[in-house]
Amino acid sequence: MGKERVEKYGEKNEKLDHMFGRILESNLSYDALRNLTATCDTLPVRSKDRSDFTNAVLAYMERTFIDSGD
16 A cells, blocks of 8 residues: 555655645636735745645745746
8 A cells, every 4th residue: 555655646745736736726716816825925924834735825826926927
């Protein structure tokens, strides 16, 4: 079972970021993403003070806006 899990999800969940990005991409419109970004000023500045989920969403937003040139 361990080998199958690694093949599916990767070592230490390395594939989860990609999977998470696909989930956000399919469920969050670009306009909704921009609106979500407008609320980021309420987050703690340091990443260690934020949840892993919040940091993953921020990383997704960063990649999306960089890729789009926005």
